[in-house]
Amino acid sequence: MAHAVEHEYTTTGLNHRKMLMWVFLGSDCLFFGSLIATYMVYRGQSLVGPYPVDIIDIPVTTISTFVLLMSSFAMVQALAATQADNRRAIVGWLMATAVLGAIFIGFQVVEFNTFKNEGLTLGGNLFGATFFTLTGFHGAHVTLGVIWLVALAILGAKGRLGPNTALDVELCGLYWHFVDIVWIVIFTLLYLIGGFDAGPTALPGG
């Protein structure tokens, strides 16, 4: 990762890896798009409870959403520190991002457990299946991001991150912000809008 920078010639002037990351995120959009479409198609189609209104806890998830959004702020600071070649700040902000991401995951673990205890399971109804699949794959993305951030922080502690290798941090940042944005969509659809669904008949025209 952090080896002498080669100024490779590229046709567009954009680095290969950066372009790869952008195209990959485009691909991931379709992945989450399909999962979200599945949720939307099955919204209000569960034959038995628990229904969203019974268990969705908007205040608690608002806190974890806030935590995740703040992690994006820390990520921006980590990149700025890398470009400014401030080693202590690099490690600090990268770890802060990772910790905030881990707290978000912690909230999700607690939420999943609570929902399970309240009777929401993968096999119980369509709401359970779509909810756990969509938020579970998002959580897996966050987990991968946390591992990536920790790996970067280790590199940073070894002094291998700096202005020449800022791209390593920037790529992780692109991924991290993307995962964050996906959560904003999920939070809006599954919690703020869908969180009040009470059953098959509660939807207009449902």
Place this chain on the structure above:
Amino acid sequence: MAAITGVIPRPTSYAGLWGWMTTVDHKRIAVLYGVTALILMLIAGVEAGVIRTQLASADNDLIGPGRFNQMFTMHATVMVFMVIMPLSVNFFNFVIPLAIGARDVAFPRLNALSYWLFLFGAILMHMSFVVNEVPDAGWFSYANLTEKPFSVNRGLDYWSISLLVLGASSVAGGLNFIVTIINMRAPGMTMMRMPIFVWMTLITSLLLVLAFPVITVGLIELTMDRNFGTHFFIPAEGGDPLLWQHLFWVFGHPEVYILILPPMGVVSEILPTFSRKPLFGYPFIVFSGIVIGIMGWAVWSHHMFTVGLGPVATSVFTITTMLIAVPTGVKIFNWIGTLWQGAIEFTTPMLFALGFVALFIVGGLSGVSHAVAPSDFQQQDTYYIVAHIHYVLFGGSMFGLFAGAYYWFPKITGKMLNETIGKLNFWFMFIGMNLTFFPMHFLGLNGMPRRIYTYSAEFGWENLNRLASLGYIILFIAFLLFIYNLLQSRNSRRVGHDPWDAPGIEWSIASPPPPYNYAEIPQVLGRDHYWIVKANAEAAGTPITAPEPLVEPSSIHMPSPSYWPIFTAAGVALIGGGLLSHYAISFVGGAIAFMGVISWGNEPPAAPADHH
């Protein structure tokens, strides 16, 4: 992890089996793709043979319905995902870096990872034969037939998990080629100077990275239904089998263009070469390719007309489907325009390219006939559909890929395939193909449904079926001729760097190309670069007779071989294998994949020893 990176020294040699396993050279990866796909083609061809033998006579009981279902499922799955796609990728790998004047793809190790994921995915799929629990729900595996109560054994799990691995391979490959084509063009190679094959590869790669996530979600939901108790596609629990059909075809229709656009690109290279004139209407071919790439997303429901989506959806998809025939027709007219008044040479690649145009027109016309919903209601699930897809995928894709094989073989190996055997190969394939698939139009219109393992003599389908089975034998001989031609080429004479007097820039370097491709990155003068160079040299009185001179390979900085792509791919395959057997294996696979990725990240793309 770093310790392990340190303990195992980085591979340095390209020699022997180990060299092939650690290679990151796009030209060697191309060969790996090609050879693997041909072996799989033999398997899929044998499966087709079983199908044709079973159907050759009425009331046949050679194999039962169960085995028959496995045969058509695996034949189609293997041909689509493990033969036509990798054969196209074989040409992406070999030709794209050469054709844009680059020394390799943008991510050589990612490229190797794509290949190993493809190989391991294919092996995983075929393990289903070992445990005799073979997928048997058709290549589009409609829910809810695929659910546990109706498909009890693990066949469908093998199917979905192997396809997930193959999908990862395709997405990685697509990402790589998008970046390579956009970002690694030689100076002067503007977008509108790119060879059509490069354009079609770019569009195909975009389709790959955007379409595969959709089927990935479908496959994940299917796997969860079968293994983790969800009810995504089970109507009794509120699920909807139609969701599977939508997810499948939102992927599946772009997939059709993933299969046909690369061969269209190949043909667009070959027709000008052997007509001795530039491609007619280059911008029209480019933009019609782009339009196909976009419109391909707006036609998927024509696979579902008989589901009953209602008159509005059916009308909309009828119209979009008929519209997408326009850019396809534009291409065909441009190809014919290229031939017009050309000095046509009937070499083997040219014959295959002409066969492509002719047969694809037949397939395209039957395609338009089921774009019309009322007529599609008659054709749905009959042999008419089987005839259509084989005209576009065999007469189209396969002929295009064979044309490419004959065309680029001298560049890949430095030796020619035998032209006489090649022409025999073409005529056997052309006659066999029409004999096999043309009668299916009539069978379909006479009401023979697809996917039935036998039929009663009184329907009167026996003679045409016999003809189709006879055609299969001829097709199989054509395939054997091709393999023989490949094998005998070891003894054939070496040819020059430019045996076809071709326009592409890849013909300016030695055959086979040196590991670094271009000693000096070329300055591209225009479309048909090498024709321009040769004409200029001719005008100057110094015609070109030799390729670009070779240089000492170590003087050029190239990516070093690496263990980690095959290592990581093995880990990913073990995760899949574990889901099919014991979850413990999945954890081992996960650990291996994780270690592979970390070591990969710690390893610089090129070993520091061979600095520039």
